Amino acid sequence: MNHTKNKKSIGLLFQQALDKKLTSDISRQHKNNLRHTYNHFMEFLGPEGRAVTLKKLKTSQIEEFLNRYNSSATNYMNKRRDLNVLFNMACKATDETLLTLKKTDVRRIKATLHLAYEKEQLQSVFEFLKANHTNLYRCCLMTYGCLLRPHEEIRLLTKKHFKLNNTEIHLGGKENKGGRVRVVYVPDYVRHELDPVLAELKRDDNIFSMIPEPFNNTYFAKQWGREKVKLLSHGLIYPKQTMYSFRHTAAIDVFRRTKDVYMVQKMMGHSSVVITLKYLRSLGEFNTDELREAAPTL
Missing domain, CATH: 1.10.443.10 (Intergrase catalytic core)
Known part of the structure; x- marks a missing residue:
């Protein structure tokens, strides 16, 4: 049973993860963010990348994808967070614990101050x-x-x-x-x-x-x-x-x-x-x- 689960492709696992999150009790904005991240990541992987198993996904690939969002630490970390949600759900579906995404760089976000009015x-x-x-x-x-x-x-x-x-x-x-x-x-x-x-x-x-x-x-x-x-x-x-x-x-x-x-x-x-x-x-x-x-x- 687990052997069959582990043979599922990245494309299928991430699609299932996204579908599950879209039917869960989370905000509309969060759903939109996850949908965009899924679409961008699948496009980045291409047909060949989407067809392999989750275990074959390398940290270097994820870093290459995240580096597309280098305009700010906030942009980078938001994309990393949304990708992590889908990645963790995909791992859960295969009963595997993979640290591929956790090994990517973590960047410190500077707080944005909305200055109060006098x-x-x-x-x-x-x-x-x-x-x-x-x-x-x-x-x-x-x-x-x-x-x-x-x-x-x-x-x-x-x-x-x-x-x-x-x-x-x-x-x-x-x-x-x-x-x-x-x-x-x-x-x-x-x-x-x-x-x-x-x-x-x-x-x-x-x-x-x-x-x-x-x-x-x-x-x-x-x-x-x-x-x-x-x-x-x-x-x-x-x-x-x-x-x-x-x-x-x-x-x-x-x-x-x-x-x-x-x-x-x-x-x-x-x-x-x-x-x-x-x-x-x-x-x-x-x-x-x-x-x-x-x-x-x-």
């Missing part, structure tokens, strides 16, 4: 967006007020997600990065903007496109890219400030007012408080010395 900036930025791009304004306002992620949570919201007279947003486990059912409070200033919109929609209509079909997954990124040029030229934002900066700014505001990491975790939708601690540390809210001083003593 309090005095927010009002001016929101006023500019409201006057120039209504959908982008509402998205950024919700990113700040509801601490939702703009591209895969806010972009896909429909009227049915809003409950209790639009004071709450209810997301299923598959609709947010944390993977759990999430209830989000909607502040009055967000409701003031959304109530007239929601009143005109049918239950399944998207709050931005106004029809059941949402805008594509790059919609807000492209709109922000266009408006950011104007925001920078007017001196309203700094170069490292992004759409995600609204979420970071909100997290900082909540933490500084409450000093409650668990409250921040709940509002951010993080799956664990460890993620929240790392998140706050990356934003400069506390350092190792502060954590050491706060640790319990005997």
